[in-house]
Amino acid sequence: MKILVCISRTPDTTSKISFVDQNTKFNSDGVQWIINPYDEWYALVRAIELKEKDPSTIIHLINVGSIDNEAIIRKALALGGDEAIRINTNNDDAYFISHQIATIAKDGYDLILTGKETIDHNGSSIGGMIAEILDSNFISLATKLDIENNQAIVTRESEGGEEKIAAPLPLVISCQKGMAEARIPNMRGIMAARTKPLKVSEASNTECLTTINAFDLPPAKAGVKLIPADTPELLVKLLREEAKAI
Amino acid sequence: MSVIIITEQSENKIKKQSLESISYGVAIAKQLNLDAFALVMGATDENLSYLGNYGVKKIIHQKNIGAANSDNKVATKLISEICTQHQAQIIIFSNSLFGKAVAPRLSVKLKAGLVSGAIKLPETGNSFSVKRSVFSGKAFADVKISSPIKIITLNANAFETMKSSDANAEIVESNIEVPAGTINIIETKKNEGTVSLTDAETVVSGGRGLKGPENWGMIEELAKALGAATACSRPVADSNWRPHHEHVGQTGVAISPNLYIAVGISGAIQHLAGVNRSKTIVVINNDPEAPFFKAADYGIVGDAFQVMPKIIEAVKNLG
Ligand SMILES: Cc1cc2nc3c(=O)[nH]c(=O)nc-3n(C[C@H](O)[C@H](O)[C@H](O)COP(=O)(O)OP(=O)(O)OC[C@H]3O[C@@H](n4cnc5c(N)ncnc54)[C@H](O)[C@@H]3O)c2cc1C
Ligand SMILES: Nc1ncnc2c1ncn2[C@@H]1O[C@H](COP(=O)(O)O)[C@@H](O)[C@H]1O
Numbered sequence: 001m002k003i004l005v006c007i008s009r010t011p012d013t014t015s016k017i018s019f020v021d022q023n024t025k026f027n028s029d030g031v032q033w034i035i036n037p038y039d040e041w042y043a044l045v046r047a048i049e050l051k052e053k054d055p056s057t058i059i060h061l062i063n064v065g066s067i068d069n070e071a072i073i074r075k076a077l078a079l080g081g082d083e084a085i086r087i088n089t090n091n092d093d094a095y096f097i098s099h100q101i102a103t104i105a106k107d108g109y110d111l112i113l114t115g116k117e118t119i120d121h122n123g124s125s126i127g128g129m130i131a132e133i134l135d136s137n138f139i140s141l142a143t144k145l146d147i148e149n150n151q152a153i154v155t156r157e158s159e160g161g162e163e164k165i166a167a168p169l170p171l172v173i174s175c176q177k178g179m180a181e182a183r184i185p186n187m188r189g190i191m192a193a194r195t196k197p198l199k200v201s202e203a204s205n206t207e208c209l210t211t212i213n214a215f216d217l218p219p220a221k222a223g224v225k226l227i228p229a230d231t232p233e234l235l236v237k238l239l240r241e242e243a244k245a246i
Numbered sequence: 247m248s249v250i251i252i253t254e255q256s257e258n259k260i261k262k263q264s265l266e267s268i269s270y271g272v273a274i275a276k277q278l279n280l281d282a283f284a285l286v287m288g289a290t291d292e293n294l295s296y297l298g299n300y301g302v303k304k305i306i307h308q309k310n311i312g313a314a315n316s317d318n319k320v321a322t323k324l325i326s327e328i329c330t331q332h333q334a335q336i337i338i339f340s341n342s343l344f345g346k347a348v349a350p351r352l353s354v355k356l357k358a359g360l361v362s363g364a365i366k367l368p369e370t371g372n373s374f375s376v377k378r379s380v381f382s383g384k385a386f387a388d389v390k391i392s393s394p395i396k397i398i399t400l401n402a403n404a405f406e407t408m409k410s411s412d413a414n415a416e417i418v419e420s421n422i423e424v425p426a427g428t429i430n431i432i433e434t435k436k437n438e439g440t441v442s443l444t445d446a447e448t449v450v451s452g453g454r455g456l457k458g459p460e461n462w463g464m465i466e467e468l469a470k471a472l473g474a475a476t477a478c479s480r481p482v483a484d485s486n487w488r489p490h491h492e493h494v495g496q497t498g499v500a501i502s503p504n505l506y507i508a509v510g511i512s513g514a515i516q517h518l519a520g521v522n523r524s525k526t527i528v529v530i531n532n533d534p535e536a537p538f539f540k541a542a543d544y545g546i547v548g549d550a551f552q553v554m555p556k557i558i559e560a561v562k563n564l565g
Contacts, residue, residue: 013496013516017384037497094360095353119382119496119519123362128318128350137429138318140347153432157491159256159343161436165316167429177497178490209359213375213388218522224529224539229548233560235528238544240564245505245526246448246472 001147001169002058003047004105006114006126007076007084008036009069013119019215026120026215035072038115040079041182042175046145047113048080049180054147058082062104064097066090070198078185078193085199092121093208098129100203106134110169111152116141116176124174131172139167143178249275250334251284251302252325254344258291263340263445265300265407267400270367271338272301272410277370283332284415285325287311298415300408306332308420317427318344322351327422329356334395341399342444349399359391365404365523382496382519402444403502403525437491439476446475448505449524451494453479453517455510455531455550459487464554465509471561477501479511495520509550513538530554 011017012032020027035044044061051057061076061084063069073084087100105112112134114127124140131138143162144155152171155164155178185193227235239246251271253264268284275282283304284297294305306328314321325348329337337352339345341363353360365386366377375390376398443449450469452462462476469476476492483493494501496516502523509530511517518541521527529542532549539545546553 011381013519017381019385041497094350098350098354120380122378122380122382122500124346125350125353125360125362128347129354131319132322132351132354136319138347138351139429140318141343157343158434160442161434162491163316163431163435164433165429165431177493207357209353209357209391209393210361211390211392213390215380215385215387217385218383221541221543224542224545226539227544227546229546229553232546232548232553232556235544235546236557236560236564239505239526239528243505243526243543246561246564 002109003111004109005044005047005061007039007061007063008118009072010036010120023214036118042179043113045180064100074193077196078189083197089203093210094123094125095209096206099206102130102133112172114174127174136170137167139173142173247335249282249336251338266405267338267340268300269408270400270405295414298413301410302415305415305417306420312424313427317429318347320427321348326355337397339399341401345399356395358395358397359393360397361389362399363401364398383522441475443475448472448474449477449503450474450507451477452509453511468558512536
C-alpha cells in the first residue's frame with residue numbers, strides 16, 4: 001500500500017501573532033515553526049502505525065512550500081516515512097495548493113492523509129479539494145482508520161456523534177484527535193532522516209482563486225468585569241441585563 | 247444570477263445555523279441586487295414557504311437526496327447541478343461538518359473561489375472580499391475572491407437571523423437523479439447529552455480545577471438550566487474524566503457560542519484558540535493571575551465549589 005501524507009508548516013501554538021508590511025504579511029520574527037499538529041500527531045503517526053503493521057507499506061510526505069519548510073519536512077521524515085516531496089512555491093491559495101498535491105497524489109497512492117485543518121490558515125479545505133480533483137471519496141474529520149480487505153474502515157465525526165464506515169481505496173482522509181498518539185522522533189529516526197530522499201519540484205501552472213488583502217487583530221477586550229465571589233448571583237443578572245447572553 | 251444558500255436540517259427541520267446562513271445570503275443578495283434562493287435537501291416536516299420571511303424568494307426543494315447526506319461526492323454533484331441550473335453566482339454554506347466536507351469539493355467542481363469561516367458580510371465594491379477568522383481565532387484575514395462564482399461558509403453565531411418580511415417563498419420541486427455512492431455506513435453512535443457542542447448557543451466548560459469527574463454534576467446542572475452544551479479542557483479529556491468529543495481548543499473542537507462559561511480552566515493559549523470566538527466569555531477561577539481573565543468579559547475570582555451552586559440557583563430563579 002502507498003500512502004501520501006500532506007504536511008504543512010505552522011507557527012508554534014504559543015507564537016505571538018502580529019503582522020508587518022501594512023498588515024499584509026505575518027511577522028515571523030522570532031517565531032518557531034512546527035509541523036501542523038493535526039498533520040503530525042494524527043495523519044503522519046497513523047500512517048507510520050499502518051506501516052508498522054504492514055511493513056510493505058510505503059509512506060511519502062508532501063509539502064507545498066518554500067525551502068524554509070525543509071526543517072519541518074526533515075523532522076517529519078525523522079518520525080517516519082520513506083521519502084518527501086516538496087513543491088517549491090510560496091503561494092498559499094487552497095485551490096492552487098490542492099492542484100499541486102493532486103498532481104503527485106494521482107500517481108498510484110491508495111490513501112492520501114491530511115490534517116483536519118492548518119492551525120494558521122484554518123481552511124479545512126485542502127483535503128476535500130484534492131478529493132474532488134482526483135474524483136475520489138473524501139472522509140473528513142476521521143478519528144480512526146484501519147485497512148481491511150483492501151478497503152478503509154474509518155470512524156468519522158458526524159452530527160452529534162460518530163459513524164463507522166467502509167470505503168473503497170483510493171481515498172482522501174482528513175485526520176483529527178483519536179487517530180493516533182503523538183510521538184517524538186528518536187535518535188535513530190533523526191539519523192535516518194538525513195539520508196532519506198527529499199525531492200524538490202517546481203509548481204505546475206495553476207490559477208489562484210483567492211488572495212489575502214490584509215490581516216488584522218481583534219480589538220483588545222475592554223477588560224474583565226469582576227464580580228465579588230460572595231455575590232455570584234450578580235453575574236447572572238449582568239449576563240441577562242447587560243450582556244443579553246442568557 | 248442568484249445567491250443560493252445551502253441549508254441543512256436536523257430532525258426534518260431547518261437548523262438555526264442555516265437560518266443564519268439564509269439571513270447572510272439574503273443580505274449579500276440585496277447588496278448585489280440578486281435573488282436569494284434556498285436549497286432544502288430531503289424530506290421535511292415544515293411548510294418551507296415561511297423561509298420567505300427571511301427574504302428568500304424561492305425554495306428549491308430536492309426531496310430525493312439518496313446518499314448525499316453521507317457521501318460528499320454525491321452531495322457535491324447534486325448541489326453543483328442545482329447551482330448551475332439556477333445560475334448561482336454566490337453559494338453560501340454553514341461552516342458545519344457538511345459545509346466543510348462539501349464546499350471545498352464544490353469549489354473545485356465549479357472553479358469557484360472558497361472562503362471558509364466567514365465572520366462578516368463581504369465587501370462588494372470594485373472587488374469581492376470576505377473577512378474570515380485565521381490563526382485559530384487570534385487574527386482575521388480579508389480575502390479576495392477573483393473567480394466569477396464564489397463560495398462562502400459562514401461561522402456559527404457570526405450573523406444574526408433576520409426576518410425582513412411576511413412574504414411567503416415560492417417552492418420549486420427539484421427532481422435531479424441522485425447517483426449512488428460507494429461509502430457504506432457500518433455503525434452510527436450518538437453522543438450522550440442533548441445539546442451538540444458546535445451548534446450550542448451557550449457552553450459550560452470545566453477544567454482540571456474541578457479535581458475529578460465526580461465533580462461534573464455542577465457543570466451539567468448549570469448547562470441544563472441554561473439549555474447549554476458541556477465542554478472541557480484537553481487534560482480533562484485526556485484523563486478520561488470527560489468524553490473526547492467535549493474537548494475544545496486548538497487540537498479539539500473550535501466553537502463560537504454566544505456565551506462561554508469556563509470553570510476551573512487556566513486559559514492556556516491552546517485552549518483559548520478554540521473558544522476565543524465566543525461572544526461573551528465568563529471565567530470562574532480561584533487564581534486571580536489565571537491568564538483566562540485577560541480574555542474574559544466577566545469573571546469571578548473564587549472557589550468554583552462555593553460559587554457554582556449559587557449561580558445555578560440564580561439561573562433557576564430567572565424564570
Ligand atoms: C500543541 C498543544 C495543543 C494543545 N491543545 C489544547 C486544546 O486543544 N485544548 C486545551 O484545553 N488545552 C490544550 N493544550 C494544553 C494547554 O496548554 C493546557 O495545558 C490546558 O488547557 C490546561 O487545562 P486546564 O486549564 O484544565 O488545567 P490547569 O492548567 O491545570 O488549570 C486549572 C485551573 O483551575 C484553577 N482552579 C483550581 N482549583 C480551583 C477551584 N477550586 N475553583 C476554581 N478554579 C480552580 C486553577 O487556578 C487553574 O487556573 C495543548 C497544549 C499543546 C502543547
Ligand atoms: N502547503 C501545504 N503543503 C502540504 N499540505 C498542506 C499544505 N497546506 C495544507 N495542507 C494539508 O491540508 C490540511 C488542511 O489544510 P487547510 O485546508 O489549510 O486547513 C492540512 O492539515 C495539511 O495536511
